[in-house]
Amino acid sequence: MRVPPLTICEKAVILEALRSGKRFDFRSLEEFRDVKLVVGSEVGTAICTIGNTKVMAAVSAQIAEPSSMRPNKGVINIDVDLSPMANVANEHDRLGSKGMELIRLLELIIRDSRCIDVESLCIRAGSEIWKVRVDVRILDEDGSLLDCACLAAITALQHFKRPNVSLEAHHTLIYSEYEKAPVPLNIYHMPICTTIGLLDKGQMVVIDPTEKEAACLDGSIVVACNKRREVCALHQSTNLVLTTKQIERCVKLAMARAEALTAVVSSIIKEDRQERSAFKRPDGFAITTPSLILTTGTAASRQIKAPVTKREPESSQRSLYQPSVIINENPLSVGSVKQEEVDEDELLAEQLTTIQNSVGQVAVTDNQNTVMSNRKREVEEVNNLLEGLDDSEEEEEIQTMTLGPSEPVVNTKMVVEEEAPPIGLVKRKKKK
């Protein structure tokens, strides 16, 4: 497919507006669009949107053999996919010039700026290293694609935790997340990209241009820098000749942006870590789905807006969703809970407390202790929940409610509904 060509009248109006400092989205020339950043419930995933641009990044790691040139260094691979979903001009599984530019720049910013400590990804020099893979998926395109992709990738890398390993004499042990806490990557700094459009041979700058604006502009410059005011990458998309002053101005703008966004990323990561350490299951991308689809309700035919059904208060929602989540997550809860293990844990805990008491003021900082108490807590939680589930299931009645008035829905052949009520539309109601 092709993108509809830019018309003469569009270009004229957009340029006229830009020259007089106006934009079609009511921004000023030096104003950024809103950035929205969400980390997933799975570690190492993030979605970032800047205006209508939307990118998802996912990080994964596997053990591989290092190259003979760098036997003690981990590898970071970046994979970009520009799907036709984002822009009709994109072809499936083919990057094209735009995709190549994007992937090269991402490699430059994330890998070549050495923001990630690759030495710590080495397990056994010369034979085993961690190979970290960053998958970047472009979901929607509307200008500043590199900014969005870079931010998503950096957030995902910050969010990611690789499994813990221990070295034995002849083999390596990889622990699951329940045995030993996973290890986050060592990230020295966060390079943040800023796209700055150039107008009138660089005399005017248009910050964060949308796709249409970018098509009318003379070119753009991308500055990647971190909050320590270091420039990590500088890329100019067209061959405009810029003066040092112009470039300095762009870099200054980018630095202010980098500081602000670094704070956003760190606060999101911190919040997520806190939730996880408190054994809360983070919402993840669930909050990106509108409650409009999640909850059910009827709408009058003349209702102006989407029927805004209020989300149920947090507590009740959690109790609805938690059982299934924990069952999937915790291997202990599969089948019946082993009573012996609980007893063992209790015994151990008792022993530890006695030891602690005897030692007095000296704090016991044994890993085993925390792991065990964690496990105990988990087991208790699951027990409680399972009991709750068994009781409630008898009382519960699954009600499927369809959107819209009931009559026309019944008229159309909806055999599907009885067989497979989709999860999003099923609402469980407790009858008391």
Place this chain on the structure above:
Amino acid sequence: MFLKCITHLYLNQLILHYLLFHGNNHVNVSDMSIYLPGDVINEPSSSDSSIIGYGINLRGDKRLVTQPGALRSEEGKVWLSVHSKRYIPQEGDRVIGIVTSKTGDFFRLDIGTAEYAMINFTNFEGATKRNRPNLKTGDIIYATVFDSTPRTEAELTCVDDEKRARGMGQLNGGYMFKVSILKLDMDCYLYFVQVSLNHCRRLISPSCKILLTLGNFFKFEITVGMNGRIWINASTTDDIIKIHDILVKSELVTDEDELIAMVQNNYTRSV
């Protein structure tokens, strides 16, 4: 199983869309039945509804649905109102096309379909063999589809049967856009709804108050193509920006008071 779920979700989405976006249409939602591709229309149609419209195919004497949508019927005509973004050319539709190239006697136009559309240079008012219309790549014209045979390029014309333009032809100046991306800004985020053709149809329907309300505040020209493109022109760029904003955002607004408030708000707003 999976597919069924998807279909089900899709159906619900469809109903939802109709509830949301067809609020002020003449069709009453509770009387509406929604069909999916592959369904056969069994409803007893009014007497001899021999004219079959968009989204329905005849297979023997069965009326087979080819597009998902709501069934509409009127005086012996049956068609499906389909909620789509992609325009499929139909004879008699007025569309806005972008000139992409010139080949021999034809101009090649982009009207948002899979194939390019063609227009002969003689199909302009006052055009003769010597006096050809002067169109450049990137110009836009407002034209009627007069031949839309499947699997061929659609052919357009800028004159009616009497060789009169009647508003058709090149659109000079102004700003053209496609109503395509609309953000539902509620308690949720990162959610986009793309609706275009519907909004265009709604804008030009006589019962729609959007343009009338806009006209009370702004002085502007507008051309709405059935292919989802809208061209507007006003005396200042500010006005163009404001009108553009209202037209894009008015998609979900069916309440008149809310609409007036929105227009008023944009009118006093500084760009």
